[in-house]
Structure formats: structure tokens, C-alpha cells
Amino acid sequence: MNCPQCQAVLPDNAISCPHCKCRFGTPPPGYDAANTQISYIIPTNATWLSIAAGYLALFSVLVIPAPFALIAGILALLDINKRQARGEKIGGKGRAIFAIIMGGLFTLMAVLMLINAGM
Numbered sequence: 001m002n003c004p005q006c007q008a009v010l011p012d013n014a015i016s017c018p019h020c021k022c023r024f025g026t027p028p029p030g031y032d033a034a035n036t037q038i039s040y041i042i043p044t045n046a047t048w049l050s051i052a053a054g055y056l057a058l059f060s061v062l063v064i065p066a067p068f069a070l071i072a073g074i075l076a077l078l079d080i081n082k083r084q085a086r087g088e089k090i091g092g093k094g095r096a097i098f099a100i101i102m103g104g105l106f107t108l109m110a111v112l113m114l115i116n117a118g119m
């Protein structure tokens with residue numbers, strides 16, 4: 001059989017396409033629920049950099065990881081833009097932007113605190 005999305009040749013009993021990551025046909029009972037749960041915990045199409053940036057952003061409230069979240073977020077966004085330009089189906093942009101905002105905010109706060117402490 002062929003993938004209805006990208007026409008890739010697949011085994012006859014295939015329920016998803018490894019090429020374009022689309023799902024089709026009738027999934028076995030429980031398949032979809034389990035798969036959805038897994039992709040909720042581990043975003044399968046997000047880049048590792050954007051995942052790292054997302055976690056660093058969450059820890060930005062501790063101030064110390066904030067500059068790392070900012071840097072990781074910028075790198076993740078550049079990486080995602082580059083991959084998307086190449087036609088790769090990649091996610092994680094929201095996480096990258098979240099990391100830039102959180103990281104930027106708490107880095108700024110840390111800088112202001114340091115300036116205040118110095119005066």
C-alpha cells in the first residue's frame with residue numbers, strides 16, 4: 001500500500017507512515033489513546049534542543065538557569081527554522097519562544113538585582 005499523504009510504499013498492515021508521520025487506517029483498540037499519552041509526555045516531533053530549552057525555562061524561576069534557557073531557546077528557534085526551511089516536519093517552536101521569554105525575563109531580573117546590589 002501507499003501512504004495517502006506522501007505516497008511512500010508501506011507494508012499492507014501499516015497504520016502510520018514513518019516518512020511523513022501521518023496516521024491512517026483503523027488503529028487497534030487502545031493504540032491511539034496510548035500513543036497520544038506518550039506524545040503528550042514526550043513531544044516526538046520536537047527537537048531535543050527545544051525540549052531542553054523548555055525545561056530550562058521552567059527552572060528559570062531559580063534565576064541561575066535563566067541565561068541558559070535564553071541561549072538554548074534562541075539556538076532551538078534557529079535550529080527549528082533551519083530544519084523547517086529544509087522541509088522537515090518539526091515542532092517545538094512554542095517551547096523555544098517560551099524559553100526565550102522566560103529566560104530573557106529572569107536574566108534581566110538577575111542583571112537588575114546585580115546592579116542594585118553593586119550600588
Ligand SMILES: [Zn+2]
Nearest residue numbers: 003006017020
Ligand atoms: Zn507518508
